[in-house]
Amino acid sequence: MSGPNEPLLEVRDLAVQFFTYQGTVRALEGVSLSVARGEIMGLVGETGCGKSVLARSVLRLIADPPGKITAGAIRFKGRDLLTLSRREMRRIRGNEISMIFQEPMSSLNPVFTVGSQMLEVVALHQAVGREEGRRICVEMLRQVKMPDAEQVLAKYPHELSGGMRQRVMIAMELSCRPDLLLADEPTTALDVTVQAQVLAILEGLTRQRGVAVLFISHDLGVIAQLCDRVAVMYAGGIIETAPAGAIFAAPRHPYTRGLLHAIPRIAARQESLAVIPGSVPSLVDPPPGCRFHPRCAERFFPCDRVVPPFYEPAPGHRVACHLHAGEEGRRSWERS
Amino acid sequence: MAGERIGAWGRGKRPLRINVFDEFRRQYAWQIRELGFMVRLLGRNPSAVAGFAIIAGMVAMALAAPVLAPFNPIQISLGDRLLPPGGAHWFGTDELGRDILTRVMYGARISLWIGVIVVVIAGGLGAVIGAVSGYLGRRFDDLIMRVMDVILSFPPLVLAMALAAALGPSLNNAILAVAFVMIPKFARMVRGEALAVKEKQFIAAARASGAGSLWIVWHHVLPNCLSSVIVLGTLILGETILIAASLSFIGLGAQPPTPEWGAMISVGRKFLMDQWWYATFPGVFILVTVIGFNIFGDALRDVLDPRIRR
Amino acid sequence: MRIVSYVLKRLAYLVPVLLGVTLLVFIISHAIPGDPARMMAGQKASREAVENLRRSMGLDRPLYEQYLRYLAGLVQGDLGFSIRNQRPVLEDMRDFFPATLELTLASMLLCVTVGVPLGILSAVRRNRPIDHLSRIFSVFGVSMPVFWLGLMLLLLFYRHLGWLPGSGRLDIGIDPPAFVTGIYLLDSLLAGSLGTFRNALAHILLPAFCLSYVYLAIITRIVRSSMIAVMGLDFITTARANGIAEIVIISKHCLKNALIPTVTITGLSIGELLGGAILTETIFNWPGMGKYVVDSVNFLDFPAIMGFTLVVSFAYVLINLAVDVVYAFLDPQIRY
Numbered sequence: 001m002s003g004p005n006e007p008l009l010e011v012r013d014l015a016v017q018f019f020t021y022q023g024t025v026r027a028l029e030g031v032s033l034s035v036a037r038g039e040i041m042g043l044v045g046e047t048g049c050g051k052s053v054l055a056r057s058v059l060r061l062i063a064d065p066p067g068k069i070t071a072g073a074i075r076f077k078g079r080d081l082l083t084l085s086r087r088e089m090r091r092i093r094g095n096e097i098s099m100i101f102q103e104p105m106s107s108l109n110p111v112f113t114v115g116s117q118m119l120e121v122v123a124l125h126q127a128v129g130r131e132e133g134r135r136i137c138v139e140m141l142r143q144v145k146m147p148d149a150e151q152v153l154a155k156y157p158h159e160l161s162g163g164m165r166q167r168v169m170i171a172m173e174l175s176c177r178p179d180l181l182l183a184d185e186p187t188t189a190l191d192v193t194v195q196a197q198v199l200a201i202l203e204g205l206t207r208q209r210g211v212a213v214l215f216i217s218h219d220l221g222v223i224a225q226l227c228d229r230v231a232v233m234y235a236g237g238i239i240e241t242a243p244a245g246a247i248f249a250a251p252r253h254p255y256t257r258g259l260l261h262a263i264p265r266i267a268a269r270q271e272s273l274a275v276i277p278g279s280v281p282s283l284v285d286p287p288p289g290c291r292f293h294p295r296c297a298e299r300f301f302p303c304d305r306v307v308p309p310f311y312e313p314a315p316g317h318r319v320a321c322h323l324h325a326g327e328e329g330r331r332s333w334e335r336s
Numbered sequence: 337m338a339g340e341r342i343g344a345w346g347r348g349k350r351p352l353r354i355n356v357f358d359e360f361r362r363q364y365a366w367q368i369r370e371l372g373f374m375v376r377l378l379g380r381n382p383s384a385v386a387g388f389a390i391i392a393g394m395v396a397m398a399l400a401a402p403v404l405a406p407f408n409p410i411q412i413s414l415g416d417r418l419l420p421p422g423g424a425h426w427f428g429t430d431e432l433g434r435d436i437l438t439r440v441m442y443g444a445r446i447s448l449w450i451g452v453i454v455v456v457i458a459g460g461l462g463a464v465i466g467a468v469s470g471y472l473g474r475r476f477d478d479l480i481m482r483v484m485d486v487i488l489s490f491p492p493l494v495l496a497m498a499l500a501a502a503l504g505p506s507l508n509n510a511i512l513a514v515a516f517v518m519i520p521k522f523a524r525m526v527r528g529e530a531l532a533v534k535e536k537q538f539i540a541a542a543r544a545s546g547a548g549s550l551w552i553v554w555h556h557v558l559p560n561c562l563s564s565v566i567v568l569g570t571l572i573l574g575e576t577i578l579i580a581a582s583l584s585f586i587g588l589g590a591q592p593p594t595p596e597w598g599a600m601i602s603v604g605r606k607f608l609m610d611q612w613w614y615a616t617f618p619g620v621f622i623l624v625t626v627i628g629f630n631i632f633g634d635a636l637r638d639v640l641d642p643r644i645r646r
Numbered sequence: 647m648r649i650v651s652y653v654l655k656r657l658a659y660l661v662p663v664l665l666g667v668t669l670l671v672f673i674i675s676h677a678i679p680g681d682p683a684r685m686m687a688g689q690k691a692s693r694e695a696v697e698n699l700r701r702s703m704g705l706d707r708p709l710y711e712q713y714l715r716y717l718a719g720l721v722q723g724d725l726g727f728s729i730r731n732q733r734p735v736l737e738d739m740r741d742f743f744p745a746t747l748e749l750t751l752a753s754m755l756l757c758v759t760v761g762v763p764l765g766i767l768s769a770v771r772r773n774r775p776i777d778h779l780s781r782i783f784s785v786f787g788v789s790m791p792v793f794w795l796g797l798m799l800l801l802l803f804y805r806h807l808g809w810l811p812g813s814g815r816l817d818i819g820i821d822p823p824a825f826v827t828g829i830y831l832l833d834s835l836l837a838g839s840l841g842t843f844r845n846a847l848a849h850i851l852l853p854a855f856c857l858s859y860v861y862l863a864i865i866t867r868i869v870r871s872s873m874i875a876v877m878g879l880d881f882i883t884t885a886r887a888n889g890i891a892e893i894v895i896i897s898k899h900c901l902k903n904a905l906i907p908t909v910t911i912t913g914l915s916i917g918e919l920l921g922g923a924i925l926t927e928t929i930f931n932w933p934g935m936g937k938y939v940v941d942s943v944n945f946l947d948f949p950a951i952m953g954f955t956l957v958v959s960f961a962y963v964l965i966n967l968a969v970d971v972v973y974a975f976l977d978p979q980i981r982y
Binding site for chain 2: 670671797918
């Protein structure tokens, strides 16, 4: 079944669609991604490119209706999550795969205490008594460096600050020792200083416990600092995957390059920030061929006709762009 | 002098000869565009269309009653007493031989009139009270809002009943009683809006150029609350018709021989066991009319609520 | 502690409201009618009887003095004398109160046990047939003339089907159970007489349903809309992502949040129930305060009408106080 070299999570050719009054939104198409055990994988892209949809699909949290996973497979520890029963899926959620959301203000239930919410999750997935469960909760809160861990249990979410709430979320989501943590922009809503603290806690704990993380962000700085590998998404598809170092040193996809140029750098003393012209395409009626081609300065004849396959210009560096087709590929274009 | 200032602001600035319609269209361009947008949204909402159709049907029936109705609503014809539905009398006749269909059609005039006049009185007074209270704030606001709270501390029908009883049983007194009960609903809502409008810059600008409080309330605060008052009025119309009919039913509203729906049911009740049609048909019309106002009002609120709007 | 201070605050607020209620009732009964003494004495009283009454009631004194006297009387439980039967209005109220209490309690029980589940079902099955049905059901409810509904119920269940009795609390010939609470359904059980209980139950079904329908519609509506609002919030996704079963999410996480707005509206809408009781009791000949007041209206028995108005409004205000206390228990975010 699951060999030692097999990745912890492997998403293959995933497609998700939302059926709305405006038409069918093709939120994800042909998305493939893998996360190895203990690895921190970054997922970057603009707002609305499908990052969150991807993370939610892994836990099958897409609301149906209006959404639906229409194709593909999500293999986790050798099992296809899409074929599991609801009950089996629930046993995985929060236990083997957990998830942290962007809004710490609203991701905890306002009418229950922090303790009762944490305990509910612990008791659900672990055969422990009340006392033992409580001990686990306190221990987890200490691990996320929460002052007065005991007292925090009796508090309601509105009595805690945003950073503290996000730490509670981290504690809660790691309390069942999951193998994979999906972190959907967990620090975006926080102040910069708090952001750094929470990131440090998240990284420290997951590395120490060997938890793999799929870290979603639109903040390349955070990704660079944290991740082992990075996947770049654009308009519902992944366009480039590479080790973090490689993607920042030598980005291959024109979109990735544009994205990197759009970061303000103090050292570079740029006169003006580069901006990618045009705007994100509609996912109801996406452009044919490469979805980025209308905005791409380097497009050539196949771009508006053929969906680019993945090329591997360097080991472990995969990019979906016709520019990297090589001589043989170009010749095949000219033939057709 | 405050009075002079109001005068200067109210009239002095107007050009002498203007085309009233152009002026209106220019001044309220934004509102007119908004209205067009609203109408289009409502047209796409099936329950709004259904509600509007019911209301329009009832209004048409009320207006055309003298033409459409087959008989005279109050002419007694003892030979035709308590006839069951059928033949010439689709809804049957009452104990004095009057055609119930005719009376129901005339009843629409009374019920709709009650609804509209109550909403106009309560909406007008409530809006002014709320706007002044919210705009002036402080002690005055506190006092007014406590008074409104007291009125709201009575179940609506109970207070309307007590008032109508004190004023004496008649249709006009019932209208006054129901209007009084409805005032706080408008006052509270308009006050809330007035508090928001008060902070807007054009108010500060008006005040800076010397406009008096009442002038500002009249020219800035109230116009801004108008659309919400209309929505609330539509929603309350249904409730108003229900309360007024209930008052008539217990003998405090319209008096016989007025063909008011509630009063008809009140008399028809005595004949319920053997002449079912007497009390049944007026009630169906109350129900349908109120449903019309309720679903139209709900749809209107949804369309105006920016949170639901897409 | 938090709740105690909140309740104290609400109690303090109660005083001016109740005073205001008495003042308004006083104004209605003393200041509005052309001649209050004539009103109080009744239409048939002679001229000097009216004059005597005017003097004995102190109606020749200034209004504020009259109000203070009226207030002093109220504190001692003096609601005046009924014109119809020359008894103290308070005594009449006391006699008719249990029947009204029984009817309203039965209706509320019906509302909560049917309305809350129906609202939840409607929200969970949003835009499915059951939801459409329940919405039609509630539109009819809020638009229904209560007195007409009562007549239609009588026509169907009493006149045509003959399933249920059409008037009163018990069949003629059945003695009321020994007085304990005044609520026949309870008292008959306490007395151990099942026959009386069954008879009382048969009598209360139609009026209780008639009275509850409007209120039921309101509760169903508000439960539905607040459930829908809560189900879209982030913490529900968190709960799902933690593997909590859907039924627990709905019945615990959603419901407690949705109950907060529900409780407020519920309290305010009890006014509909109290107003509806007047009409329902009249239709079903239910010997409660509502029927009493309508009989008084037909007699223009002014002290009785005003006494009823005052008692019912006090009850309404107190019920809303109780509702606010429940609210404080439900919502930890309330600040006072």
